[in-house]
Amino acid sequence: MKRGFTLIEMMVALFIFSIVLLAATGVFNHSQESFDWNFHRFILQSELRKILLTMSQEIRESSPSAPAPLTTGPNQITFQIPTAVSGSQVTQWEQINYSLAPDGTVVRASGGQNSIIGNSVQSLNFTYPVNPLISPRTVQIQITGTRNTLKRNVTATLTGQVTLRNP
16 A cells, blocks of 8 residues: 555645745845845944044034134034144134035035035034033034935934034
């Protein structure tokens, strides 16, 4: 007598295998979407960190006593840094402006030269208190960026605080 599988047993086994395969595919797809979202979030945060670091380094060199005061506006900041010093006096200043362009790029303008320092930015906010009794040498920066993935958008916000180094 030959032993084997009946047609019904084969169909039940095939059905169970199909269910397991569908579940595994769902887990794989979810894992892939998670990886994609985390990858884009990492890239976005790296871009925002680079922008924040670049701006912070130059803002730190500014001075509340510069000939033109540090000013902030919607999505922009303008300040001066010393470029030439004679003894204890600053003899030359360079004016720098960081602003957010409509296409989401952050632009550095100085001496008639514009350069893009980053992209994927949605908003750029600077807070500089005008009251000298409240942290007169501190600038707060908040930068929010967004990046599109296949299924959804990734958004990240970074905040930094810069203390002006020069008196």
